Amino acid sequence: MDNWLTLETRNLRQSWQKYDQHILMDYLVQDVEDPRINVPSILTRHYLLRQLFPGCYDYDYLMDQEIRFALAVNWLRKLLKTPIRSEQLRSIVYALGEGQSAAGEILIPRFLQETFAALKFPNYMCYLFGYAPVETVELPIPEYILNTFQKIWREILEQQPGQTISVLEPACGSANDYRFLHTFGIARFLDYTGFDLCEKNIHNARHLFAAADFRVGNVLAMDFPDQSFDYCFIHDLFEHLSVPAMEVAVSEICRVTRQGIVIGFFNMQDIALHQVQPVASYHWNILSLARTREMFTARAAAVRVIPISSWLASKFHFQETHNPHAYAFYVEL
Numbered sequence: 001m002d003n004w005l006t007l008e009t010r011n012l013r014q015s016w017q018k019y020d021q022h023i024l025m026d027y028l029v030q031d032v033e034d035p036r037i038n039v040p041s042i043l044t045r046h047y048l049l050r051q052l053f054p055g056c057y058d059y060d061y062l063m064d065q066e067i068r069f070a071l072a073v074n075w076l077r078k079l080l081k082t083p084i085r086s087e088q089l090r091s092i093v094y095a096l097g098e099g100q101s102a103a104g105e106i107l108i109p110r111f112l113q114e115t116f117a118a119l120k121f122p123n124y125m126c127y128l129f130g131y132a133p134v135e136t137v138e139l140p141i142p143e144y145i146l147n148t149f150q151k152i153w154r155e156i157l158e159q160q161p162g163q164t165i166s167v168l169e170p171a172c173g174s175a176n177d178y179r180f181l182h183t184f185g186i187a188r189f190l191d192y193t194g195f196d197l198c199e200k201n202i203h204n205a206r207h208l209f210a211a212a213d214f215r216v217g218n219v220l221a222m223d224f225p226d227q228s229f230d231y232c233f234i235h236d237l238f239e240h241l242s243v244p245a246m247e248v249a250v251s252e253i254c255r256v257t258r259q260g261i262v263i264g265f266f267n268m269q270d271i272a273l274h275q276v277q278p279v280a281s282y283h284w285n286i287l288s289l290a291r292t293r294e295m296f297t298a299r300a301a302a303v304r305v306i307p308i309s310s311w312l313a314s315k316f317h318f319q320e321t322h323n324p325h326a327y328a329f330y331v332e333l
């Protein structure tokens, strides 16, 4: 490895190794980052399911409903951060049932009305807006509600015969997404390899999944032969690399993957140039959509871009995404 890459690797490693092991275990699977309701994570699971079961068109309906569920939970989470009483939450279900666009002072967004109207009654929204006891809404949304689609996918996928694709996840953290590939019943179809530069993350991942292939590794210097994996997915890494290192990482993931790559970005904009922002010993860059796309098109057959915020607005009429700078790329090799 060149000296500059060795130095950048050392800095990146220190940037995550400095955190407490227990913080690393959970900090990226909480609140809006919870992969059950985090849209980029959901899109990656859907991508893998589409590769595994290309003819299952009725899965498309379920995928659509799963995104709607995530949006409903995200909307409620935002509402819970405002002063609100549990009887106001319950009145939302009543208003939805009556086809009203407001419950008292609470405006009910169009996506919620449309989603509710398309579901049979009772449905998960009755639990979602009715779980809080009369005295308080301070309690977190219960796990059994957050697991609604996990349970559905698990039951459906249990009936599918086994078939396997090989999948690589660089920068896997503490098995942040793999945990949910497992609980959603998807992991058993994957010949999965996850790696991360931070040993503490890999320690956590192995603690959770002793039998899975988690290893310490560097996306800037992978020792896998060319085209070792059918698919690759990677979330929230590229913004933290210098632009030359990002070129190396893109080249490396395209080299080791045969068919397709999904990438989740958290800080991308439709701007001409990357905005390089060094922070401590790593980066927190604003990536240029055009420049990043160019890096992939130079090496790929096709690149499909999903600007998450406008995609949610146009497809689901959801206007309140928490991160307007999130993008997903689907790269076909």
Ligand SMILES: C[S@@+](CC[C@H](N)C(=O)[O-])C[C@H]1O[C@@H](n2cnc3c(N)ncnc32)[C@H](O)[C@@H]1O
Pocket: 009, 012, 013, 016, 028, 170, 171, 172, 173, 174, 176, 177, 195, 196, 197, 198, 201, 217, 218, 219, 220, 234, 235, 236, 237, 240
């Ligand atoms: C923002 S976290 C994202 C973790 C996970 N992908 C997720 O979305 O929850 C970035 C991760 O990249 C890892 N990382 C940073 N530089 C890396 C490199 N050169 N090779 C592999 N992993 C790296 C860090 O250790 C950290 O776990």
